[in-house]
Amino acid sequence: MRTETPVAVQLKDYQAPDYFIERTLLDFDLYDDHSTVRAELTIARNTDKGSDLPPLRLDGQQLELVSITLDGQALAADAYQLTDSHLILQPLSANFVVHTEVRIHPENNTALEGLYRSGKMFCTQCEAEGFRKITYYLDRPDVMSAFTTTVRADKQRFPVLLSNGNPLAQGEEGTRHWATWEDPFKKPAYLFALVAGDLWCVEDSFTTMSGRDVALRIYVEPENLGKVQHAMDSLKKSMRWDEEVYGREYDLDIFMIVAVSDFNMGAMENKGLNIFNSSCVLASPDTATDAAHQRVEAVVAHEYFHNWSGNRVTCRDWFQLSLKEGFTVFRDAEFSADMNSRTVKRIEDVAFLRTNQFAEDAGPMAHPIRPDAYIEISNFYTLTVYEKGAEVVRMLRTLLGEANFRKGSDLYFARHDGQAVTCDDFVQAMQDASGTDLGQFKRWYSQAGTPRLTVSSYFDKAAGEYTLTFQQSCPATPGQSDKLPFVIPVELALLAADGSHLPLQLKEEDNAQGCERVLAVTEAEQQFTFVGIANEPLPSLLRSFSAPVKLRYDYSREQLLALMRYDSDGFNRWEAGQQLQLEILNQLIADVQAGRELRGDVQLAEVFAGLLADTSLDAAMLAEMLTLPSEALLAELADVADVHAIHQAREFLRQSLAQALHQPMWQRYQALRAVHSEQAYAASAEQIAGRSLQGKLLAYLMLSEHGDVRSACVAQFEQANNMTERLQALACLVNSPFVAEKQQALASFAAAYADDALVMDQWFSVQAGSSCPGTLAQVQALMQHPAFSLKNPNKVRALVGVFCAQNAVQFHAEDGAGYRFLADQVITLNALNPQIASRLLTPLTRWRKYAPDRQAQMRNELERIVASGELSADVYEVVSKSLAS
Template identity: 65%
Template sequence: MRTEQPQTIYLKDYQQPDYLIDETHLTFELFEDHALVHSRLFMHRNSQEQGAGLPPLVLHGQQLELRSVALDEHALSAADYQQDEDSLTLQPQAPEFELAITTRIEPQNNTALEGLYKSGGMFCTQCEAEGFRKITYYLDRPDVMSRFTTTVMAERGAYPVLLSNGNLIASGDHEGGRHWATWEDPFPKPAYLFALVAGDLYRIDDSFTTMSGRDVELRIYVEPENREQCAHAMDSLKRAMRWDEQVYGREYDLDIFMIVAVNDFNMGAMENKGLNIFNSSCVLAHPDTATDMAFQRVEAVVAHEYFHNWSGNRVTCRDWFQLSLKEGLTVFRDAEFSADMNSRTVKRIEDVTFLRSNQFAEDAGPMAHPVRPDSFIEISNFYTLTIYEKGAEVVRMLHTLLGPEGFRKGTDLYFERHDGQAVTCDDFVAALEDANGVDFSQFKRWYSQAGTPVLEVDSHYDAASSTFQLRCRQSCPATPGQPEKQPFVIPLRMALLDGEGREIPLKLAGEGQGRGTETVLAVTEAEQVFVFENVSEQPLPSLLRGFSAPVKLVYPYSRDDRVFLAMHDPDGFNRWEAAQSLAVDVLQGLIQIHQAGRPLLLDQRLLEMYRSVLLDPQLDPAMVAEILRLPSEAYLIELAEVADVDAIHHVREWARLELAKALVEPLWLVVQRLGAEPGSYSADAAAMARRSLRNTVLGYLMLTDAPAALSACVQQFVEAGNMTDRQAALVALVNSPHEQQKHAALQEFAQRWSDYPLVMDMWFSIQASSPLPGGLERVQGLMKHPAFNIRNPNKVRALIGAFANQNLANFHRADGEGYRFVAERIIELDRLNPQIASRMLTPLTRWRKFDPARQELMRAELTRILACEELSTDVYEVVSKSLA
């Protein structure tokens, strides 16, 4: 058990660095059993921190073997500095000086995948957030920005490719069959954006001409066997570069842009300046090996990391509390890019579905924190859904309030004002304010207050005065350290619909001009009333269109109201939302009936709404597919006061079966209408939409146990011309009672794709996610499979993560064995990779959501983890906060 209390770091304690680094010169000598890192730092006293005398220089460093230190070319002895497990302290003699340090590290033994490590036969780095301190002693903080020149030396035969940030300025041979390359980055950057790669890699080349006419070399580096899987990533990169020019006026600034695909990576990708290092799952995409979802993920992640070149690199964050400054803004930017490239409505549905099932749960749990946290123990734990997804929603609200032109004016000023600086969320908001002449003081509570606000709305229609009143009341539940909340600014996008579903012209009382047929109301008070004039009939409000704020909306819609909105609302997102909320209401009612021991009966309104949607050929197939998907078990758990996992699972499965049996004819009609998949695969939005609907329908038909459905499913699995259709058929078979066909398909799939790690991850995940009985035993068996490796984060996420986060019926087994299994894996992982171990904890941290028996079982496992010796700060922080 930990005996020392880890240090808590507070935003209020931020201070400017005592010293800054003008230039950083690095030389890496890479060998199979170690690496030598030589640094020369040209430093000066920070003029903003001038005081009496020169303070000590405290450099960050962890797990380093110090070989030498020299100050202004004078070698220092051990008596001239102090060294501990986290730092190196020495005393400069002048306000400007040169510091030379040599360290020895062992990348091949770095299982945490932070700093410099080996992935297979490749050297690579991951320095965000604080990995650079595992490479050499340095001021490893984001507000210390320096120009880097990096030389990499290695054996030419094993590592013919040597890469770092910026532009290649020199290269050559070295003695003993070794060679070297020197890279120079002309733009100052913090150490977290440093990157290095050395390996035997295949290079895919392309180019891009910027809006000013400059030619930029584009390169993707992969292992040779993956070279046929990079075309989509390259096309996505070029689309992202053009989009960023057109929408934000941002042009790329180096002569070369590089992406490297790495198999062992804790994150999705990293935006290191000019040399983006990616998890291979976010680069490789081929119709035979990747699903439509994987294609879309590659496009989104490539765009996200490219967009960081400005929103994160040219302008970076002052400290890690400001992480959402770069991540929230860039997630918003990549979401808008994906919306423009595909279906805007479906993209919004996907993002909101994820947010409400996962980030809302984070907001309601022990790790709840503001978009700009007040404190942390381990920064890696704050790469969270709140920072990223909720942070993006905060930016989206600013965009909604200002409009596209006002937001663009604000970002132009932001990039112009702060280029080359490390700044804060306040600086970003100030640029938007100054460019538009507005005051966002109250709005900034979204950055400082945790939790998901509740927006309760009721209405009253007065026929005599032809007025319609909306009364809005907002509140936000207590979160750790924040028992009371002040009112937020909530942009409520809305319209009023007449009896035919048409939008009614809007005019607010007291305003001279109308607002058109849709408007955004700014809810700024705890209780606020809006009165609309000239409303000639009782309207039905269409509220929170496009999910204009990350809140829980409460309005007394009847089920008939929801059916009407699902059938008639001109806003695509709100049509889906009405269908989703109708399904939630029906399922919640059925759960109560099941708990009372009464027979279940499906509300025919839900059935008929689904039937109508299926039979409407004018609707976007992707939209229909989204409507047909019942709310997930995770979302139903999040909505419950005390989640009855068994009842939720039983009722949802029962409802799916009832819908399938009642809708057999229209389901088959959809299959016939869509027809067979064309011979050649297309990744365009229309083709993806057809596959999405056809495979959703196949999933329903397989529930009916009809021979025709089984035959169609097996045929699709065998004959599919793309992985999307093959995977969908395999999922349907794995979750069916047809044991012979299931085992045959799983065996054939594994044999065919055994040499493709990402496809095998899919194979693991499909089985780990199956809610059929015996799920835990299946996962335990799969851990012994030759393709599984607990040191690889992708494998851990595919098997253990899928089981704990997606297979809720088996994870929440009444005997607690699911909890015990995951806890044991967390303890094992903590010794190898604390970041991944910490992220696996999330399902256990939500123990308060369940019945007393399960609460006790989950608490017991958290307590057992906390009692482990030498527990990492990553895991300690999450477990201790969960039990507090």
């Protein structure tokens, strides 16, 4: 067992660095059995901290020091101190140069941090603290340096040598060659990147708004050359959008992306040289689904947008991570909304937030978007920092308006260009540009948890007044018991009986202010009274989900149906349907638990029939309206999650709807298939919407008892000209009782795509997500498949991650086998890749959500992980907080 408890890093203990690194010269010699890194660091005392000369503490892990000099003089062993994590020496002046040479072993680096091998190439991942595994350095984001990097390797096996910035020089040395890159912009070490390999590239160019030509290159292994055009198109769209919406122009002569097979994250925004998980850059109709195409578009945009919101202006310390990630997630979400359906994008984001981030807020790892402390920073690349962080930025735009928000972002970039700053600096720029006091708003950065907003209404017909009363609260979270009121922007409208929207005039105002507006709820209890209201209206609250809160207003079923019919806000139309379906599902769950007979809901079937008959409704929106609340959301909303009752109730409702609506669903499905089978694939919003609806209908139809559907599903699988339709059909077959068709489809799919790693990941996932009995045994068997490797994060996520995090009914088997399986994988991965091990743990951390017998089983597995041996800081932090909750 661990003998030392890792020490938490505290935000309150932050101190500026004693020294800065003005210039960094790096020289890499890459070999199969080791690599040598020579570093020349030009260092200066931080004069803001005084004129004395404290010891210089350079970060370093898993490094073999070969030599060290200070101002050209070699240091004897007694002139410096080496620990497992630092190189400590005493400077003799305020300005000096340190040379080090270290030997590292990328070939053995399974943690995929620092410099490592992915297949036949070398690559890096330095965020958050991976650079210290490359050379001794001040590895912190508030130390920004100008980098010049030379890379040397075998010229036949590694013909492409890349690093940050612009190419400076290149040459040959016998069988080896070298290339030097210079980045003119100062950056922290976490943005450093290096790639060496036998790579091919697709080239294009982009002309910026000031008329500069930028070379665009996407590097991939030769067999993937035909899968990058979508990423290139997405990059060019992103560059133009960032100029038009934020006025941000790219600043280097070249922008590069490299696709890497082994990567812990989705992608990394290293300055000028973005390194991508191959799953986030490779896409073709035959190998990637519509969702994968949209993900590529979004991730390419996200990493490109980081050039300003993360690179040119970066974080002072890792507690400020949401400064760059929350802002950039908001930016990429807005980009995706502009490229596709804005309403559907909002629905998808909110559904994900409620199911996953709200659960994080309610669990042992709950933290504010700016945490107070961490043990391992990798554990705080969380949905709270990213997704809730984006919602906080969205609220700022909602409160300030688009014009003032743009003024604020312009001021932020101008004021802090080239600096490492804080979340407070971002909010201050918004405040200064808009003239709005945002002091109370900053509580969103420091208080954890999901606020609850309860709304009640009172109509005084005689006075023509309608009053809304808002009450806000926030539950206790680890380390925070009492919460002060937030600023909650509530976008709303009031609907008349005919669906028209009423003019909105508050009692203290002289005139109406339009038919929809934003109210700022700032107190624990607060009232707003509207005047000039002749008849009691229907409130449309929290339109477009204007704040990440749990809203409660006691709508009647008739009111929900009216919102579904009349509300002009597409999100709230969908939301009304979700609330209606939740009401029905919760009753069915109670019926399952009580052993009562289950009955379908006639009114819901009529609503769905009306939606299917409405040809004016966007196909993507219709697909969302027909989607029942997920089992994960139902579990999150329950006081005690009864996984099996939830599954049984939801499947019953799906099946009853499928039987009641077989004919209109079948007709709509056949019409869509006829269209799609005749058209060439395009990742356009219109086609994606049609295929989304088609897949939703097929999933329903396969639950009915009609024999014609089975043959249609098999035909779609065999005849599809794209991966979206093929995988839709495969998923339906895998979750069906049709064993022969299922086995034949899985076998033919694997035979067709055996050489495509990313497609085989989808093959793993569709089986891991099956709700059929025996799935765990199938997952364990698939771990022995030649295409699976526990060392590859994509494989682990596709098989182990999908089973444990997305297949609740099988993971929560009564015998606890799913819990034991997950604990086994975490114990193994703890030694191989701690980041992936800690992220897999999430399902076990929520043990208090379940009945006492399940709690005991899950807690036992957490305790078994603790007792398994020395734990990484990543795993230790998650397990210890989970057990302490």
